[in-house]
Amino acid sequence: MPEQTLPRQHQDHQPGSEAAMTPRPQSAMRDYPAAGKLRGQTALITGGDSGIGRAVAVAYAKEGADVVIVYLDETQDAQETRRLVEAEGRRCLALAGDIADQAFCRKAVEHAVEAFGRLDILVNNAAQQYPQDSILDITRQQLEKTFATNIFSMFYLTQAAYPYLKNGGRIVNTTSITAYRGSPQLLDYASTKGAIVAFTRSLSQAALEDGIRVNAVAPGPIWTPLIPASFDEERTSQHGSSVPMKRPGQPDEVAPSYVFLACDDSSYMSGQVLHPNGGEVING
Structure with missing residues (x-):
């Protein structure tokens, strides 16, 4: 029987609110040694308002970057992320909108460049998931929404950002452990995450001639708002119990992978995927 790792809880709205979680995820990077x-x-x-996106935003701010966070409608979470970024002495622009909308993606990039004069790093992190017990339960509407949010958006944002990223820019995509081991209740979500791996590898080869490095991170079971917003109370309470470390990871434990791939420490890497996943061995 899976062991309980978290209090029982559930949220009815995707992609979920960090402010409503118990306990709150560790995403403020308090012990992070910036350089x-x-x-x-x-x-x-x-997805910079909460979870992994928030931790990455704060870590980047600690490392000296100004940050633009894009989120759907979680205004309270986004305001907290902005507060944390600004507490590090960096600027933060928060933009609400649907990344499944190509026009919004173009505007988000334009606003970023207008606000800060440049764009050096694109982190394609936001995603949604809708568990179903059978492939027969996945509607066309759900399938199109999952793909539009999770992978189409990466094409839209990369296309918009590409001219500004030339000659030194970096792209970091969030895939998932489900791309490698599968997930019977998350068929469409896992499929998009597999597509992100292929997107990362293919784009990395195409972008090198323009001086852009492209890599990805494949988190395992991390404690983020997407978990209580996706699963019932029982499954949420057992989150992370199946991996070797027997617990869910915290966003603070994932964000350093994004720092590494965004900075010169990874200057000889492109087309690669890092696996902060609680000890599960993944080939790929």
């Missing part, structure tokens, strides 16, 4: 690795740069992070 100015992104000083003077600008990063755009989707």
Whole structure:
């Protein structure tokens, strides 16, 4: 029997609110030892209001970057992320909108460049998931929404950001452990995450001639708002119990992978995927 790792809880709205979680995820990067690795740069992070996106935004700010966070409608969470970024002495622009909308993606990039004069890093992180017990339960509407949010948006944002990223820019995509081991209740979500791996590898080869490095991170079971917003109370309470470390990871434990891939420490890497997943061995 899976062991309980968290209090029982559920949220009815995707992609979920960090403010409503118990306990709150650790995403403020309080013990992170910054070294100015992104000083003077600008990063755009989707899903930057909470969870992994928030931790990445704060880590980048600690490393000296100004940050643009893009979120759907979680205004309270976004305001807290902005507060944390500004507490590090960096600027933060928060933009609400649907990344499944290509026009919004173009406007988000334009606003970022207008506000900060440059764009150096794009983090394609936002995603949604809707568990179903059978492939027969996945409607056309759900399938199109999942793909539009999780992978089409990466094309839209990358296309908009590409001219500004040339000659030194970096792209970091969020895929998932489900791309490698599968997930019977998340068929469409896992499929988009597999597509993100292929997107990362293919784009990395195409973008090198323009001086852009493209990598990805494949988190395992991390404690983010998407979990209580996706699963019932029982499954949420057992989140992370199946991995070797027997617990869910915290966003603070994932964000350093995004720092590494965004800074010069990873200057000889492109087309690669990092796996902060609680000890599960994944080949790929």
